Amino acid sequence: MVTASVAGLWFASATxxxxxxxxxxxxxxxxxxxxxxxxxxPVNNYNYQNSTLEFCNVTVIYTHPGWxxxxxxxxWLPSSNWNQRLQGAGGxxxxxxxxxxxxxxxxxxxxxVVGTDAGHELNPASSxxxxxxxxxKVNMALLKDFASVALNDAALVAKDVISGFYGHxxxxxxxxxxxxxxxxxxxxxxxxxxxxxxxxxxxxAINWPKFIVAEYWPQFVMNQLKxxxxxxxxxxxxxxxxxxxxxxxxVKDGVISEPDRCQFDPLTTVNQExxxxxxxVAITRNDALVVQKIWDGMRxxxxxSLWYGLEKGAxxxxxxAITTCSSPSNCxxxxxxxxxxxISQFILENPSVDLTQISHEQYQRIFEYSCKKYDPIIGTNNxxxxxxxxAGGKLVTWHGLxxxxxxxxxxxxxxxEVEELDPSVRDFYRLxxxxxxxxxxxxxxxxxxxxxxxVVNWVxxxxxxxxxxxKTEDGSRSRKLCQYPLVSVYLGGDSRDASSYACKExxxx
Ligand SMILES: *[C@@H]1O[C@H](CO)[C@@H](O)[C@H](O)[C@H]1NC(C)=O
Ligand SMILES: *[C@@H]1O[C@H](CO)[C@@H](O)[C@H](O)[C@H]1NC(C)=O
Ligand SMILES: *[C@@H]1O[C@H](CO)[C@@H](O)[C@H](O)[C@H]1NC(C)=O
Ligand SMILES: *[C@@H]1O[C@H](CO)[C@@H](O)[C@H](O)[C@H]1NC(C)=O
Ligand SMILES: *[C@@H]1O[C@H](CO)[C@@H](O)[C@H](O)[C@H]1NC(C)=O
Ligand SMILES: *[C@@H]1O[C@H](CO)[C@@H](O)[C@H](O)[C@H]1NC(C)=O
Numbered sequence: 001m002v003t004a005s006v007a008g009l010w011f012a013s014a015t016x017x018x019x020x021x022x023x024x025x026x027x028x029x030x031x032x033x034x035x036x037x038x039x040x041x042p043v044n045n046y047n048y049q050n051s052t053l054e055f056c057n058v059t060v061i062y063t064h065p066g067w068x069x070x071x072x073x074x075x076w077l078p079s080s081n082w083n084q085r086l087q088g089a090g091g092x093x094x095x096x097x098x099x100x101x102x103x104x105x106x107x108x109x110x111x112x113v114v115g116t117d118a119g120h121e122l123n124p125a126s127s128x129x130x131x132x133x134x135x136x137k138v139n140m141a142l143l144k145d146f147a148s149v150a151l152n153d154a155a156l157v158a159k160d161v162i163s164g165f166y167g168h169x170x171x172x173x174x175x176x177x178x179x180x181x182x183x184x185x186x187x188x189x190x191x192x193x194x195x196x197x198x199x200x201x202x203x204x205a206i207n208w209p210k211f212i213v214a215e216y217w218p219q220f221v222m223n224q225l226k227x228x229x230x231x232x233x234x235x236x237x238x239x240x241x242x243x244x245x246x247x248x249x250x251v252k253d254g255v256i257s258e259p260d261r262c263q264f265d266p267l268t269t270v271n272q273e274x275x276x277x278x279x280x281v282a283i284t285r286n287d288a289l290v291v292q293k294i295w296d297g298m299r300x301x302x303x304x305s306l307w308y309g310l311e312k313g314a315x316x317x318x319x320x321a322i323t324t325c326s327s328p329s330n331c332x333x334x335x336x337x338x339x340x341x342x343i344s345q346f347i348l349e350n351p352s353v354d355l356t357q358i359s360h361e362q363y364q365r366i367f368e369y370s371c372k373k374y375d376p377i378i379g380t381n382n383x384x385x386x387x388x389x390x391a392g393g394k395l396v397t398w399h400g401l402x403x404x405x406x407x408x409x410x411x412x413x414x415x416x417e418v419e420e421l422d423p424s425v426r427d428f429y430r431l432x433x434x435x436x437x438x439x440x441x442x443x444x445x446x447x448x449x450x451x452x453x454x455v456v457n458w459v460x461x462x463x464x465x466x467x468x469x470x471k472t473e474d475g476s477r478s479r480k481l482c483q484y485p486l487v488s489v490y491l492g493g494d495s496r497d498a499s500s501y502a503c504k505e506x507x508x509x
Contacts, residue, residue: 017079017166020056028160030062030153036070037061042079048104054079055107058161064149067141069119073154075161076107076114083110085456086158086170088151088196090177090184093124093338096146098181112170114158118142118150124180125337131345138346140377147378148187155188155195172459176452178202178440179406182397186414187380189395193388198455199395203403203440207307207381207410209374213347213367214298214307215339215405216355218321220363221293223356227286228331231317232276236283237266237291241312250490253477254444255436258487258506259311259401266291276328294321297407298367301360306367308409311401313436319404336405346374383417385429394458395429398448398468398481400437408433415484431484432468446470446479446498467503 018024020042027035039059046053056077063070074097087106092098096118106113119142120130133139155173163169175185175196182204188195205211222228245262246252256262266288273282294316297309310320317323320339325331335355344353347366358366375381388395399411411431419425436445447470454465467480477496482488482503493500 017056017077017082018164020058020077020079020165025056025058025161025164028060028157030156032064033062033153034065035060035062043076044079046104046107048101048108051108053104053107056165058165060157060161062153062157064141064145067145069141069145071119071145071150071153072117073157074103074115075112075158076103077112077162077165078107078110081110082112082166084171085111086155086162086173087111087113088155088158088173088175088177088188089113089115090175090179090181091118091122091124092179092181094120094127094146094341095122095124095180096120096150096184097122098124098177098179102176106176111174112158112162112166114154116150116154119145125341127341127345128351131341132349132351136349138349143346143374144377147380148191151184151188152192152195155192172197172456174452174455174459175199175201178204180205182206183208183378183380185395186397189385189388189393190380190382193385193391193393197393198459199393200452200455201395201397202451203399203406203408204380204397204411204414205406206379206414208378209370210307210367210379211407211410212339212342213370214407215320215336216343216363217298217307217309218290218294218316219333219335219340219355220358220360221290222321222323222333224360225286225290227284227290228323228325228333229283229287229290229321230276230281230323230325230328230331232274232328233281233283233287234291234316234321236272236274237269237288238313238315240264240269240272241266245312249488251495253436253495256311256313256401257435259313259435262312264312266295279328281328290321291316300364300367306364308407308413310404311408314402314404315438316404319439338405342370346370381414381417383414383421385418385425386422389422389428392459393428394455394464396432396451396455396458396465396468397430398432398434398451400434400439400443400445400447402436402443402445403439405439412484426464426483430465432465432481433484434470434481435488437470442473444472446472446477446481448481469498 058075060073089102097115182201185199185201241264244264245256249257295309298306322334323331415431448468457463478498486503489504
């Protein structure tokens with residue numbers, strides 16, 4: 001095996017960045033695509049945090065003839081000290097690219113980086129500007145661009161542009177995304193197994209047609225029970241669950257390590273009085289039932305489970321059970337916009353529909369229709385990763401157990417399915433759960449410090465990550481996140497230090 005440093009030297013001597021202009025960077029070739037415009041402009045004074053970045057800013061505009069789409073791809077190429085790598089930057093919600101600062105961060109790290117808009121506005125919370133065509137029907141071409149097609153296009157565009165600018169392609173290519181970015185990473189592994197060598201796909205929005213509809217469940221149960229608890233009430237119930245189960249792992253750190261084992265019953269909080277900004281409010285039985293049903297997850301009319309719920313400890317008042325109140329006893333529900341948008345635009349094709357009035361039967365039909373029509377397009381749940389494995393690809397996912405918008409159980413389910421097809425899944429794909437961490441960031445748990453570096457080490461040095469080092473946001477505690485399904489066990493010593501823990505089988509504690 002050629003070591004990375006030797007390869008790096010070889011490439012370094014072979015790399016001469018050419019002019020940042022269309023004379024050296026020619027039009028890339030895109031499957032079924034036609035380039036409409038390519039611009040290349042040097043950027044010499046881009047401020048990112050405390051550094052000034054110098055790079056070549058390439059923008060490619062293209063269409064898929066017959067699809068009536070127009071896609072913008074941005075490639076940023078460091079003017080010097082390129083690390084020979086490409087990074088693909090992922091999206092969030094309905095946006096194919098989360099933030100331009102992700103491009104800057106990658107360039108600051110020496111990467112050439114690519115982002116695509118997939119043919120629509122970079123707006124994570126709403127699909128208003130693109131979901132429906134002039135006739136009011138779902139724009140299937142733009143949905144396919146968003147779901148899969150534009151992701152592979154962007155990788156191919158970037159590789160061609162890199163070859164033009166540096167004289168050769170990237171030595172290694174990496175995907176880096178969370179949420180929609182995580183889904184995009186898994187879509188690439190499933191459908192375009194040679195696009196990237198290494199993929200970091202965190203808190204992935206896989207199973208999209210199911211979980212996005214199930215994200216409306218908290219609002220649905222509030223409407224059914226005619227109880228819209230203010231945030232102080234849902235926060236108090238979450239806090240009571242954390243208090244009750246925090247110590248189960250031997251350490252009081254405000255984090256439930258294994259929400260599955262937490263038997264806390266929200267009904268024990270009924271009649272408890274809490275301080276809602278100075279006003280005393282008693283928790284009602286329906287408030288507690290709302291929380292119980294949110295943790296339980298979406299069910300069909302006959303009571304069968306349709307999808308998972310949030311884990312105990314995930315904040316309800318900042319994700320799926322948001323309410324807007326004029327006083328603690330007078331609140332209305334505020335749906336998570338990605339979920340209500342998906343249902344009204346992509347399922348009902350009626351942006352002004354009033355979802356507060358839907359019956360359980362209607363809601364179940366929406367779920368079933370969403371799966372039937374959209375699983376083949378954006379389900380991103382094909383567990384057959386054999387082509388990616390064959391190509392030598394390496395995949396890492398971490399998912400916070402206090403995720404307030406994407407149910408971690410969906411990620412576990414997918415991982416289990418991949419393992420069922422291929423018992424040696426750990427040779428190419430590893431999953432790490434992060435107790436107490438919210439959606440992609442935040443929460444009281446330890447957040448992986450540099451998970452992309454773990455993917456790079458796996459791809460380039462063959463060092464598979466056994467654990468991911470995590471740190472709490474305030475920097476006070478560190479933890480080794482365990483490879484699923486292992487769990488972190490406290491061994492004794494300084495409970496704030498990662499070295500005081502080991503990863504063990506859940507049953508072994
Ligand atoms: C930027 O520089 C200031 C002053 O030196 C420092 O306090 C801060 O932490 C730096 N920020 C980053 C993101 O490096
Ligand atoms: C890169 O070029 C595009 C197209 O000209 C432009 O819209 C964008 O603002 C440029 N980005 C930077 C950082 O200069
Ligand atoms: C209730 O909370 C308010 C702030 O929201 C605080 O000023 C007040 O002291 C609290 N009252 C009690 C009895 O704790
Ligand atoms: C309940 O509904 C689910 C979903 O429609 C269906 O698959 C299942 O067969 C039903 N079970 C019973 C006992 O009717
Ligand atoms: C509840 O709030 C709404 C709007 O904020 C207001 O119109 C209504 O009068 C309030 N109801 C009560 C009982 O306070
Ligand atoms: C998995 O996909 C490969 C092609 O990538 C195919 O050859 C193989 O039969 C599939 N395996 C299963 C179990 O479907």
